[in-house]
Amino acid sequence: MNDLAGGGGVSSAGDAGANAELSHRLRRALADKGMRQSDLAEKADVSKGTVSNALNPDKGVPSQFTLDQLARVLGIEGDSLRELHRLRAEATTDLPTQLRAYLSAAQRAAREHPYPGVLPGIAPPLAAIYLHQRIRHQARADGTRWDTADRWEDASTGTTPTPEPAPALSRTPLGSPAAPGHPALSQKVSADERLSADELLALGTCLVTAGPGGGKSSLLRTLLETGVGDFLQGLTPRAAPVLVPAAALPGRPLAGALAATVNADLSSHGLLEEIRPEFFLAPPSPGVPWLILVDGLDEITSASTRHEVLRAVTAVINGKDAEQYRFIIASRPLPDAEVDSTLGAKASRFDLQPFSFADLRQVARNWFCHFDLPDPDGVAEKFMRALTAASLADLARIPLMASILCQLHAVAPNQPLPAGRGQIYADFISLLYKRQHAAGASGVREQARVTLQRYGSNALAHTEDVLDRLPEVIARLAAGRYAGDTRATMAVVMVQAETSCPAGVPGDEWHAVLKSALQRSGLMTMHAGELVFLHQTLLEYLAARHACRSPASRARTLEKAFTHVRWQWPWSADNLGSAKRLIPRRLLIPPHGDDSSYIGFLIDVAQEQDPEATGLHLQRLAADGNIEGCRFLAEQAQLGTTIPASAARAAAETCALLASRPALRGYWRLEAAEILTRIDHHSAIDLCIGLAEDQTIRSDWRLRAAEMAADIDTGRGAPVFAALAADPTVHAGARIHAARHVISYDNEHAADLLVSLASNRDLSRESRVNAAERLADLDPTRAEGACTALLDNAALPPYLRIAILDLLIQLGDQLPEEPYEALLQDPDLDVRLPEQANEPPLADA
Structure with a gap:
């Protein structure tokens, strides 16, 4: 049974008259149908207990799903169904007094925009600006690049390649495996998806990560407003959200921490009576859990304290009250070991993606509409052009940067935008101080x-x-x-x-x-x-300003940040290609990843004061085959830090050298090329194409190299996909993925490639069926021919025959009689095929 309704209703204290009338009408309809409760439960696909609760007004108000399922089976529709919905809404509006007080105050707090404002009176409601970002399921920590359905055999050895660590800067690949524990959801968001707040509220416990200013706080506030709104509007709530900073959780029981936070945060938003910890010890409503929205885990500087928070969350979701609490934890990226040792597989992990350029244009328009600027669409277009002129288009995709840049542009629309993240913050804080010290009674x-x-x-x-x-x-x-x-x-x-x-x-x-x-x-x-x-990030920028308050302080801080060393045994010619040495070498280590945002501001502020202050430090990091240093510089460039030209050249030379060394292992070459795309993409494209054509490295890495080349220049990079799809030395799964890439610029050629793959007897039968399935979306007629040809293969196992027949049904084709009859007569096959082509897809009996 699919009992989505749980065991209870929305409110145990709803309007007694409305709920009694609702239950009475359901009982009467059940009697008119002459059905038993068990029959109704089976036909409505809910549990017997859920039906019993819906028919008993003392058990609370049924959920919207339950009511609609019962009404469907009982034949209630039209005005009668609308009346049931009205009665349910009336019954759910009378929430318990303290719960209503909490929800109302939380709703007012959630509407505040979490980002700072510059112009007088411009603090916009979050909903007026907010745009849902895409999320992406994180790849497994072991670097596996393809899920089970997309694995392939090595064409040269006939074996499945052993996964090797993926380059640290690699994007999540096509077909990334889902995190264990949430298979259905993982499939839903294995690629970039824009999920609504309602869909996110339905997630199990999860960790959502994004870089500095990446939209984490806005996401949690939106979930808070949506979740409490469901209660207050009489809708079916998925959970009752509570927003709490991670720093409030260590050292006290969960209920006490929630009560203390709510009382302190919501007293200025109309919460008149103190909420005690006991309020959070019981569900907010029968069958509805508390959803704890934990913000700022990364702002806890102590790794042991962060571990304490995650360990406490893990204890709750593994304990006897697991059904009563769920968690969505927002943080900057954390070391895998911190999460693996606590949450492990109990929580899905997602990356919050930056805005697309279309998103950015819409967000800018929202800001300019709120400023009441004339022609907000025209101003948004001018803003987008200003971003391009200042080379800030990528940086502005970060939500906080978009917020700040929109405000700077609104203040001075005819002035060029500042260059780099450090200068953006400098200009922004300057405006804040001007506002603070404005003349007049308000100053x-x-x-x-x-x-x-x-x-x-x-x-x-x-x-x-x-x-x-x-x-x-x-x-x-x-x-x-x-x-x-x-x-x-x-x-x-x-x-x-x-x-x-x-x-x-x-x-x-x-x-x-x-x-x-x-x-x-x-x-x-x-x-x-x-x-x-x-x-x-405001704290980090100001801390960097303080560190550079004098030339002496600046020099001490830079020396401390950039002189960490590690003694390493030399990388020989068959490893990284450098000359063999008899003694270990001194390798500079870049600053710790947790400090990357602060270090970026430190670089910018130091260079603003002295253009030569950081050049030598950063140049040394990128020299002598130091791929860690190159990676650090690439990450800083992504943050928006201004990298000195000398350091960028050194990093580009190191990456080009490593990526072109045949003796270097394939994934190191790929990482070097990917780093180069972020430092000097013009010189990277030839290297990427060369890696894609190199038959000595793994097929999935060759495919990734082609993707990088196409990202830089579609005209040059995209045709490489066609070559990969036709290359017999490439694994079948990678060939199919390459053919799918060809669709973006030549549908007919892509269809030819997929037909060729589906008919290629040198490929595994699974791969050929996979190619036919991909072809079905592109050219149904040729897909039918490919399926029919595959059915002629007598060695095709039953499960693949079923897959092909299912595909033919979806394509609207008539089932071939011979394989159909053979499958029906197979005594070892526990399936039943549909009698008609328009019936549902094949399923287990």
Whole structure:
């Protein structure tokens, strides 16, 4: 049975009269049909308990799914069905008082945009700007590049190749295997998919990762608003969401952590009565779990504390209350070992994808509509052209960067956009400070003057001096936070010499003035009763500014960041192709991946102050065959960091050398080529095409090389797919995938290739059937011919014959009588074939 309704309804405290009338009408319809409850359950594809609950008003309100299933079987339709829906909606609107109070406050909080604003009064509702991003299921950590259905035998050895680690920068390949534990969902999102909030709410426990500013907080707030809205609108809720920062979870029971967070965060959004931990110990409604939305796991700097959070989540989802709680955890990418040792296979893992260019145009239009700019479509087009002119089009696909750049463009639409991530943040923070210190009654200086003027001119002069130094104070605070200082913000600020209290001013008044100035800086906000930075990247940028506050401090910081070394035994000629040596060599190690965003800001700020400050450090990282250093530079370039030309040239030379070395193992050559595409794609295309044509490396890597070449230049790279599809030395699965790529530029040629593959007797029977299935989407007529030819093969096993017959049914063809009869008479085959071509696909009996 497919009991999607669970064992209960939406509300155990719904309107008694409406629910009683709903149950009465269902019982009467059941009696009119002369059916038993068990018959109704079977025909409606729900459990007997679900039917019993729906007919008993004391058991709560049936879900929308259950009601529609029962109505379908009982023949209730038209006005009668609409009346049942009305009764159900009326019965579900009377939520328990405390649950309604929580949901209403959470809904108001969720509507706030999580990104900072510049222009006065522009804080837009999140829904006015937000656009659902695509998600992609993460590949397995073992680097497996194809799922079981797409595995192939090596044409030269007749064996299935052993998976080797995929290059660290590789994209998730076509046919990526699904994460264990969620096969159906994994198939749904194995490629990039744009899932609605409702679909995401239906996910099991999962980890969603994205880079800095990648849209994680916006996603969780959207899930929060959608989930609580389902309750408040009387819809069938999938879960009751609760948003909580990861830092609130360690060291206390889950229910206590949720209660403390909700009370602190929602008191300013209309929550009038304190919620106690017991509120979260019971389901919000029968059969409906709590969905814990955990934000900012990566912002916990201690790996052991992050492990504690993940271990606590794992204990809950493995415990006796597993059905009562689900989790969606948002984080920057984490080391696989951290997740594997806790969540393991219990949670699916997804990557949140950047905006497409079409998405970016729509998001920009949404911003400009909110600004009430004339002709928002025209302004959005002008903005897109400005991004291209500043080489920011890729960087702007990151949601936070899109938000900031749209605001900068709205302020100065005729000015060129800043170059690079560091300069974008510098300009943005400059606008924030200008807003803070604006003249007039709303400016922070005037507010402070009104508050403190009765204490005399000396106090006012001291206050002006403190406000002038406030950017330094905030930068020092950011540096402390980045280094792990967890003290309360005001406790840190009040003891600094730059913010000392003016003589004669009471401490509590001075505390209030400073707190107001910090909160109105645009960089900080109140969260759980504490002043925190509005976004982690703002903290990182300001921490980098503090590290570069003087030439001496800058030099010390850069030296510490870029002089980590590892002594490594020399890579010989049959490994990385460098000359053999008798002693180990000193290899520079790039900064740790967890620090990449901060390091990127450090590079940008240092170069802004001194263009020569970072060049030598970065150039040395990329030299002497150091692929780790090249990878680091490529990742920084993707973040939007401005890489010095000398370092970029060194990295390009190293990658070109490694990718062209035949003695180097194939996946290292592929990684070097992929890194090169991100540093100097013009020089990378020839190397990518050469790798795709190289018969000494694995077929899946050759296919990936062709994909990289086509990404750079379709005109040159795409024809390589046709050559791969026709190459008998390439594995069958890769040949089929290559033929599918050909579809994007030549349908007829792609169909010819798939026909050839389906009729190629040198390929495995499974591969030939797979080719016929792919052909069906492109050319049904030729696919029917290929299927008929395959059925003539007497050695074709029954399960493949069934697959072909099923395909013929879908194509609308008549079933051939001979194989049809043979399958029906096979005593060892536990299947039944449909009598007519328009019946459902073949299924187990």
